[in-house]
Amino acid sequence: MNIRWYHLALWTAFIVGMFFLPQLVSKGTLRTIIFANYLAIFAISWDVLSGRTGYVSFGHPFLIGLGAYTTAILTKRFDVPVEISIPAAVLVTMVGGSLLFLPALRVRGSYFALVTLAFMELMYQLVQVIRPDLTGGTRGMSGIQTLTRGAVNGYYLSFGLIASLGFGMWLLMKTRLGTALSAIGMNEEAVRGSGLNTTKLKLAAFMLSAFVAGLGGAFYVHYLGSIAPRALFDINFVFTIIVAAILGGASTIIGPIFGAFFLTFLLEYLRPYLPGAERYFIYGGIALVLYMFEPKGLHHVLQMALSAIKGKSRS
Amino acid sequence: MTSLLTVSNLVKKFGGLTATNDVSFTVEKGDSLALIGPNGAGKTTIFSQIMGEVRQTSGTIHLAGRDIGGMSTAARIRHGISRTYQVPRPFSDMTVLENIRVGLMPDNLTQMVFGRVDHDREEALALSVGLAPQDLHRSPSELSMGDLRKLEMARTMATNPNVMLLDEVFAGLTVGEIAQISELIQSMRREGMTFLIVSHDLKALEPLVDRAIAINQGQKIAEGSFSEVMDNEAVVASYLGG
Numbered sequence: 001m002n003i004r005w006y007h008l009a010l011w012t013a014f015i016v017g018m019f020f021l022p023q024l025v026s027k028g029t030l031r032t033i034i035f036a037n038y039l040a041i042f043a044i045s046w047d048v049l050s051g052r053t054g055y056v057s058f059g060h061p062f063l064i065g066l067g068a069y070t071t072a073i074l075t076k077r078f079d080v081p082v083e084i085s086i087p088a089a090v091l092v093t094m095v096g097g098s099l100l101f102l103p104a105l106r107v108r109g110s111y112f113a114l115v116t117l118a119f120m121e122l123m124y125q126l127v128q129v130i131r132p133d134l135t136g137g138t139r140g141m142s143g144i145q146t147l148t149r150g151a152v153n154g155y156y157l158s159f160g161l162i163a164s165l166g167f168g169m170w171l172l173m174k175t176r177l178g179t180a181l182s183a184i185g186m187n188e189e190a191v192r193g194s195g196l197n198t199t200k201l202k203l204a205a206f207m208l209s210a211f212v213a214g215l216g217g218a219f220y221v222h223y224l225g226s227i228a229p230r231a232l233f234d235i236n237f238v239f240t241i242i243v244a245a246i247l248g249g250a251s252t253i254i255g256p257i258f259g260a261f262f263l264t265f266l267l268e269y270l271r272p273y274l275p276g277a278e279r280y281f282i283y284g285g286i287a288l289v290l291y292m293f294e295p296k297g298l299h300h301v302l303q304m305a306l307s308a309i310k311g312k313s314r315s
Numbered sequence: 316m317t318s319l320l321t322v323s324n325l326v327k328k329f330g331g332l333t334a335t336n337d338v339s340f341t342v343e344k345g346d347s348l349a350l351i352g353p354n355g356a357g358k359t360t361i362f363s364q365i366m367g368e369v370r371q372t373s374g375t376i377h378l379a380g381r382d383i384g385g386m387s388t389a390a391r392i393r394h395g396i397s398r399t400y401q402v403p404r405p406f407s408d409m410t411v412l413e414n415i416r417v418g419l420m421p422d423n424l425t426q427m428v429f430g431r432v433d434h435d436r437e438e439a440l441a442l443s444v445g446l447a448p449q450d451l452h453r454s455p456s457e458l459s460m461g462d463l464r465k466l467e468m469a470r471t472m473a474t475n476p477n478v479m480l481l482d483e484v485f486a487g488l489t490v491g492e493i494a495q496i497s498e499l500i501q502s503m504r505r506e507g508m509t510f511l512i513v514s515h516d517l518k519a520l521e522p523l524v525d526r527a528i529a530i531n532q533g534q535k536i537a538e539g540s541f542s543e544v545m546d547n548e549a550v551v552a553s554y555l556g557g
Contacts, residue, residue, distance in 0.1 A: 176420050176427040183406045183417045190404040193366075194418045195392030195474045204424055 003174055006306075010254075011167055018159050027151040034151070034223065036264035037158035041216035043244040043256035044169055049209035050242075051250035052178070053202060054185035055104050059116030060241055061233050062123045063210050066096040067217030069127060072144045072227050073134050082147065082222065090214040097210025101203055108188075117238075124233035135229075142226040147219070154223055161219055162257065165212055170253040172208070181205050182251055243287050249299025258298045317380040319344045319509050320365070320396070320478050325374035327360055327533075334360045335371070336533040342478065347500075347510040349520050349541060352530035353553055358513045359401065361530070362480050365511075366398050367391050378478070393422060397476035401483040403463040405455035411466055412437045412451050418473030437473075444469045445495055461492030468499065478509045485516040493519050517545070529553065 022030060042064060050056045067089040074085035103115040127135040135141070148154045172178060180201050183191045192198050221227050231237065240263065248259025263283065270279040294301055318341035327335040334357045342348050350358050363369040365376055367388040376384040383391045406414050415437045420427060441451055444465040455463060464484060471479060481500070485493050493516065500510065500523050514520040520541075527544040529537040531553035537544045544550055 172428065176416065176430070176432060177424060179409070179413060179416060180420060180427060183409070186406040186408055187404050189368075190406065190470075191417065192368075192388045193392070193398065193400075193404070194420065194470060195389050195397070196417070196420060196422050197387070197389045200422075200424065 003171075011170075015163050015167075018163065021159075022152045022155055030151040030155045032264060032268045033261075034154050034158045036261045037155075037162045038216060038220045038223070039240065039244055039264055040162050040257040040260035041165055041212060041220075042241045043248070043260050044166060044253055045209045045212035045216060046241050047245045047250055047253060047256045048169055048173070048181075048212065049205050051245055051252070051256070052173070052181035052185055053205050054188075055108060055202070055205075056110075056113045056242075057100070057116045057209075058113045058235075058238055058242075059100065059118070059120035060213060061237055062100065062116070062119040063093050063096055063213035064217035064220070065120075065123055065127070065229075065232050067093040067214035068221035068227055068232065069135060071218040072141050072221050075145050075222075076141060076143065077134055082145065086215070086218045086222075089218040090211060093214025093217065094207055094210045097206045097213075098203070100210070101206040104202055104206070105199065117235075120233050120238070124229055127229050127233075136227070138229065140226065140228040140230075144221055144225050144227065146225045147222045157219065158223065161215070165215065166253060166257055169208070169212065173253055177201075177204065185251070243283075247287055247290055247297055249297030252297075252299045255297050255299035258302075262298060317377075318342060319346070319379055320511070321375075321377040322361070322365065323375045323377075325361065325364060325376070326372045327357075327364055327369065328372045334533050335364065335374075337374075338530065338533070338535050339374075340528050340535065340538065342509055342511055344477075344509055345504075345507050346526070347504055347512065347524045349524040349527035349544075350511060350513045350530065351517065351520070351527055351544070351550075354515075356530040356553070357533040358530055359482055360533075362398055362482055362511075362513065365391075365396065365480060389422060392474050392476070395475070395477035396480070397471045397474045397478075398480035399464070399467045399471050399482055399484065401486060403455075403460075403467045405458075405463060405466055405470075407455055410452045410454060411441055411446060411458070414455065414466055415440050415469050415473050418470035440469045440473055441466075444472070444499055459492070460487040461489065461495065464488065464492070464496055465499070468496075476508075478511065479503075481510060481512045481514075483514055484512065485514050485519050497523060 021033065042060065046057060046060050070089035070092040071082065071085040074080040074088060075082060100116060100119055104112060107115060128138050148157050180191065180196060184198055184201060188198055244259035244263050245256040247262060248257065249255025266283055267279055270282055274282065290297065320342040323339045325335050325338045338361060350361065352358055360369060364371045367386055371384065375382060378394055378396055381394065383394055406417060416432060419433060419436060421430065438451060442448065446462060446465050446469065450458065450462060455466065458466065484496055488496065497519060504510065512520060512524060524541055526539065527541045528535055529544050529547065529550040536549045536553060537547040
C-alpha cells in the first residue's frame, strides 16, 4: 500500500476540521454542508465504479433510488425499524448493482452508459406504475421517519458517513484491488492477459459502488424525510454526481469529495446573485475550463501545489 | 513423455474464411519454436486461440497434458502460458513498477486487498529484462519502443509462465534494441524457458529458435529446422506471394 504520512495527516485534518465545524459556521451553512456530504458519498460511489474501471454509469440514481425507496417503503408502509430497513436497503441496492453489472459483461463505453441511463428511466417509470400505494407513485412519499433533529445532528450523521465511507474506500483503493480496477479502465484486455479474472474484478467494483450508493441513498432519504421521483431520477442529478467526481479528480476518492463541496458551495453562493438557472451556466463554464486545462481535476491542482511547496521548502 | 504444449487439428472459421486450417504442432519443454509465414497467414490467430482470446471452431490445445481449450484466458495464464502482443499494451497512467504489479497480482480478491506488495520482486523483474533503474518510476509514455517491449516481457514473466508466446517482438525496434531483446530471450532459454515466437525479422529470429513451422493461408506448409523450413519451396513461394 502506497500510503504516506501526509495522506494520513490530511485525513486527520479533514476529520478534525469537520468535527469542529458546527462551532464555527451558521446552521444554514451546515445544511449546505450536509448536502455536500451526501453528494460526496454519491460521487465516491460513482468514482469507485466509473472513475476506476471506465464503465461510465449514467444511471447512478437507479442505485441510490433502490436504497432510498427500500428503506422508505419498509419504514413507512411496514413499520420496520431503521436498524433493519437500512441494511436491507443496502442489500437490495447490491442486488440492483449486480443487475447493472450484467450489461457490463457484453458492452462498454458509450453503449454501457446508455444502458445504465435506461436502468434509471425504467426505475422512474416503474415506481410510478407498480404499486403506487407503496411507492407513492408520481408524487413520491413524505413523512418518512427522520433519524436526527436539527442541523447539527444531521450534520454529524452525514459527516460520520462521509468520513467512514470516504476513508474506507480510499484505503481499499490504495490496495492492489484499486490498482487492478484502474488497470481495467486503461486496458481491460491487458488485465485479462495478466491472468486476472476481469469479470470478478468488475463485479467487485459494482458491488462496492452499490454498497456506497445504497447506504448513501438510505440515509439521505431519512434525512430529507421525503422522496420525489422526479428530482431523484433526473438527468441533472446524474450530471451533478459525475461533474463532482470529475471536477474533483476521478479515480482518487478524495477528488470527488472536493468536487462535491466545490460544486455545492459554488451553486449555493451564486444563489443571491443569480437566483435562476443562470447559476448552472457559471458552473458549466467552470467545469468546462477545468476539463480543458486540467482534466485530472482539482485533486491534481492541489497535488501540484503541494509538491511545489515541498520543492520550495527543500531548496 | 507428454509435450509441454500440444496443438491438435486446430480450425478457426470466421464466416466463410478459414483462418486456421487443421494446424497441429507440439512444443517440448525448453524448446523454442518459430512460427513464420507471410502477412495474414494466421500466425496471430493461432496465438489468440492458444490464449483463449479467440475460440477455436474445432481442435484441441493441451498444456502439460491438460486440456486448456475451453478455459478463459486468465485461467490459461494461471496454468502457465502467457503472451506478448504485436503492439505493446501498457497501462498508460501507471508507472513501470505498477504495470509489473498487475502481472504479479494473485487472482484472488482477498489476497489483493490484504496481501503485501512484493516491491523487491517487481524491481527484480524490471531489472532482469534490462530496464534501467531510473525508468522504474516513469510512465510508459516516457519509454522507447524497446523499453516498452521489455516492460511487456516483464509483465508477461510476472505471471510466472512455463511457455511464453512472443508476437512480433522485434517490430519497431532499432538494431541495438533487437540485440538487447535477443540477448534477453537467449538468457531465458538458458534458464529453461519454452518459447513460441512470431517474427517477420527472420535474421534476428534464426539464432533464437530450435525449430520452425511455416503457415500460409491458415495451413501448416512446412516444419523442421529453421534452415530446412526457409529452404522449403512452398515457404519461399508463400513469401513471394505464390
